[in-house]
Amino acid sequence: MDKQQLIDCHERIKPFIHNTPVLTSRLLNEISDANLYFKCENFQRMGAFKMRGAANAIMQLTHEQKKNGVVTHSSGNFAQALSLSAKSLGVKAYIVMPSSAPQVKKEAVKGYGGILVECEPNLAARELASDQIVQQHGATFIHPSNDDHVILGQGTACKELLELQPDLDYVVAPVGGGGLIAGTALSAHYFGNHCKTIGGEPFEVDDAYRSLHSGKIETNSSTNTIADGLKTQLGDRNFPIIQKHVQEIVRVTEEEIIAAMRLIWERLKIVCEPSSAVAFAAVIKRKEKLRDKKVGIIISGGNVDISHLPF
Known part of the structure; x- marks a missing residue:
């Protein structure tokens, strides 16, 4: 880069x-x-700073990818960042969150227009749920930090x-x-x-x-x-x-x-x-x-x- x-x-x-x-x-x-x-x-x-990376990642997608939406798994700030960025850019965002995530963060995701999908509180469950959304909806996975x-x-x-x-x-x-x-x-x-x-x-x-x-x-x-x-x-x-x-x-x-x-x-x-x-x-x-x-x-x-x- x-x-x-x-x-x-x-x-x-x-x-x-x-x-x-x-x-x-x-x-x-x-x-x-x-x-x-x-x-x-x-x-x-x-x-939080994560709004910056989320907005950039969504803006780099093709028209076709934007149409099918984005997905991430996060229990915190990136969940909110991707939800708000997607809403600002007119894109659907599926957010996989562990069931143990604070209720206030789940509500924030929904408030920003994210489609909340809850899963068991472990990495394997988060990844499985994200993969299923990618298969089902054709959504593009965006990693919170390794992208x-x-x-x-x-x-x-x-x-x-x-x-x-x-x-x-x-x-x-x-x-x-x-x-x-x-x-x-x-x-x-x-x-x-x-x-x-x-x-x-x-x-x-x-x-x-x-x-x-x-x-x-x-x-x-x-x-x-x-x-x-x-x-x-x-x-x-x-x-x-x-x-x-x-x-x-x-x-x-x-x-x-x-x-x-x-x-x-x-x-x-x-x-x-x-x-x-x-x-x-x-x-x-x-x-x-x-x-x-x-x-x-x-x-x-x-x-x-x-x-x-x-x-």
């Missing part, structure tokens, strides 16, 4: 996304000993950040399925001025950290983290980009995630989900390395159940 593809992708999706604000905080700069620039994708349509068009779309958040702050030394993003960090790393490489990319990941789901060290895609035996958006694993499309362009992945504890989330809520006065706070937690953890540097942080989303806050 090259620079021109990122530029074309951004132009394509601009009518369907928000160019989200970048916030700063003197106090958070003092806490981290760095100059921080928070790219607030919690203000994106449907509340070139999705990766390019997610990279546009960092592109916008660098258009505003072209002299960033580092950009930090959370790592789940790998779509955001891969897209971010591509944008940092093509549009930054020697800007390096760092990932943040919970210790409880440190498959990307281990994958970088072993050279092959690792899995997690358990997913016991508050950062519910980061429980998925890397794929064969995004992993090579991460290997090539991500400098390091910093692991953080559950306590560090909660502390970082609280600081963002209290000091930036914005709602962010735990997965978003992982990137800021990683910056605090790497304080020595990032001292006096200009650091961009992708606040990936704000879809949090406020009746179950960790503080």
